[in-house]
Amino acid sequence: MKTINTRRSIRRYAQREVSEELLNCLLSEAMRTQTMGNLQLYSVVVTRSDEMKQRLAPAHFNQPMVTQAPVVLTFCADTRRMTAWADNRQANAGYDNLLSYQNAATDALLYCQTFCNLAEEEGLGCCFLGTTVYMPQMIIDTLQLPRLVVPVATITLGWPDEQPPLTDRLPLAAIMHNETYKDYTPESIDRFYAEKESLPENKEFVRINNKQTLAQVFTDCRYTKKDNEAMSEGLMEVLKRQGFIND
Amino acid sequence: MKTINTRRSIRRYAQREVSEELLNCLLSEAMRTQTMGNLQLYSVVVTRSDEMKQRLAPAHFNQPMVTQAPVVLTFCADTRRMTAWADNRQANAGYDNLLSYQNAATDALLYCQTFCNLAEEEGLGCCFLGTTVYMPQMIIDTLQLPRLVVPVATITLGWPDEQPPLTDRLPLAAIMHNETYKDYTPESIDRFYAEKESLPENKEFVRINNKQTLAQVFTDCRYTKKDNEAMSEGLMEVLKRQGFIND
Numbered sequence: 001m002k003t004i005n006t007r008r009s010i011r012r013y014a015q016r017e018v019s020e021e022l023l024n025c026l027l028s029e030a031m032r033t034q035t036m037g038n039l040q041l042y043s044v045v046v047t048r049s050d051e052m053k054q055r056l057a058p059a060h061f062n063q064p065m066v067t068q069a070p071v072v073l074t075f076c077a078d079t080r081r082m083t084a085w086a087d088n089r090q091a092n093a094g095y096d097n098l099l100s101y102q103n104a105a106t107d108a109l110l111y112c113q114t115f116c117n118l119a120e121e122e123g124l125g126c127c128f129l130g131t132t133v134y135m136p137q138m139i140i141d142t143l144q145l146p147r148l149v150v151p152v153a154t155i156t157l158g159w160p161d162e163q164p165p166l167t168d169r170l171p172l173a174a175i176m177h178n179e180t181y182k183d184y185t186p187e188s189i190d191r192f193y194a195e196k197e198s199l200p201e202n203k204e205f206v207r208i209n210n211k212q213t214l215a216q217v218f219t220d221c222r223y224t225k226k227d228n229e230a231m232s233e234g235l236m237e238v239l240k241r242q243g244f245i246n247d
Numbered sequence: 248m249k250t251i252n253t254r255r256s257i258r259r260y261a262q263r264e265v266s267e268e269l270l271n272c273l274l275s276e277a278m279r280t281q282t283m284g285n286l287q288l289y290s291v292v293v294t295r296s297d298e299m300k301q302r303l304a305p306a307h308f309n310q311p312m313v314t315q316a317p318v319v320l321t322f323c324a325d326t327r328r329m330t331a332w333a334d335n336r337q338a339n340a341g342y343d344n345l346l347s348y349q350n351a352a353t354d355a356l357l358y359c360q361t362f363c364n365l366a367e368e369e370g371l372g373c374c375f376l377g378t379t380v381y382m383p384q385m386i387i388d389t390l391q392l393p394r395l396v397v398p399v400a401t402i403t404l405g406w407p408d409e410q411p412p413l414t415d416r417l418p419l420a421a422i423m424h425n426e427t428y429k430d431y432t433p434e435s436i437d438r439f440y441a442e443k444e445s446l447p448e449n450k451e452f453v454r455i456n457n458k459q460t461l462a463q464v465f466t467d468c469r470y471t472k473k474d475n476e477a478m479s480e481g482l483m484e485v486l487k488r489q490g491f492i493n494d
Contacts, residue, residue, distance in 0.1 A: 089462035094472020215336035225341020
């Protein structure tokens with residue numbers, strides 16, 4: 001799995017099919033990933049048809065990968081199947097609450113990431129779409145997700161037609177804490193972000209966005225408080241509508 | 248990464264150290280995993296001291312792995328570092344909301360799973376502790392996690408001293424949906440759960456719990472509605488206290 005060291009998100013794909021055999025093999029192998037009580041509280045919806053990609057695209061801000069990738073995979077937190085099993089076996093399921101959402105989202109995300117690791121080792125390229133939780137209701141409507149199912153991750157998948165540069169990472173010390181959490185100080189922040197802030201591509205990013213600092217590009221342009229708060233309300237609404245939170 | 252095909256959770260570990268070099272190498276490599284805007288909204292707390300393992304154990308229902316494993320890793324959703332960065336760069340961070348929690352939990356879980364896949368390929372054994380979100384406040388207190396940091400996954404890690412049998416999985420058709428979600432019917436539930444229900448170990452599980460069906464073992468004994476609802480309240484309280492949900 002040393003492919004991890006040269007891993008990049010792939011947004012341009014070759015005109016080459018991802019066979020059903022290969023996809024099913026990778027989705028099956030990824031199922032070895034541990035889940036809560038081995039209940040596999042996830043589902044994955046496979047999108048191959050152009051029509052469905054077109055319908056999904058707006059939920060992902062029309063990022064071109066959604067319509068151009070041969071395959072789009074939507075990973076869902078799913079306690080519906082478990083509940084249906086219980087309902088059919090004289091068992092009283094109680095998986096319509098916040099904890100169960102958290103557990104099912106965890107199962108789905110771990111499964112998704114093993115899938116990505118396996119796919120990339122196979123030479124495939126993936127792009128993880130963070131937009132999945134921005135307007136989940138559009139995805140729910142398009143994929144006809146019933147109660148107790150919420151999309152938590154979307155992957156576009158195909159054979160790479162680009163090799164973008166590796167992106168930067170924080171030093172390990174920035175994310176690792178020994179024994180207890182050591183809170184950040186102005187000095188440690190300077191140290192941990194120095195490399196990121198010094199990179200030419202990030203300086204350019206500040207310049208073209210007319211900002212003073214790289215952090216401002218994120219807070220003022222890419223992930224604003226206003227958007228986050230509006231989308232938090234939308235996410236809460238979806239968790240209520242899909243049955244995971246009661247008023 | 249074909250080790251995935253023989254992957255099992257490991258709960259018994261050899262008396263053999265996991266070196267700091269190896270651990271740091273794996274934690275660094277796993278950082279290649281994609282995150283939202285490449286912001287790496289996660290932290291990991293490394294527990295090696297016996298005292299801290301003893302203090303963490305009750306939060307994990309005193310499962311013996313916690314005190315016996317050479318290393319315990321607690322992966323946290325973390326928008327605190329990003330917020331500290333913004334605060335020190337004249338930027339107005341807005342990552343104290345539900346969407347930001349979801350994004351940070353996603354980053355942390357994907358990172359955690361790549362770490363597990365890398366560790367297992369190295370011959371290490373892991374056990375993922377689902378208990379992390381059951382009583383998160385105990386973990387927060389023990390590890391001194393500040394506002395905007397919430398534990399979402401715990402891994403016990405060491406060199407395997409057991410080789411338990413592979414556990415069963417649902418057939419791929421049970422979790423995969425083509426183009427749209429096909430809801431479950433009594434017939435499809437029977438088909439998808441037939442193998443799981445027929446396994447001798449699962450039949451034994453039903454017998455020793457004095458239940459009629461395997462599903463009842465989960466709903467009545469392992470993951471009850473009552474416990475889930477109580478722990479949902481606890482989780483909501485923690486999300487409020489750590490700053491991700493406002494009343």
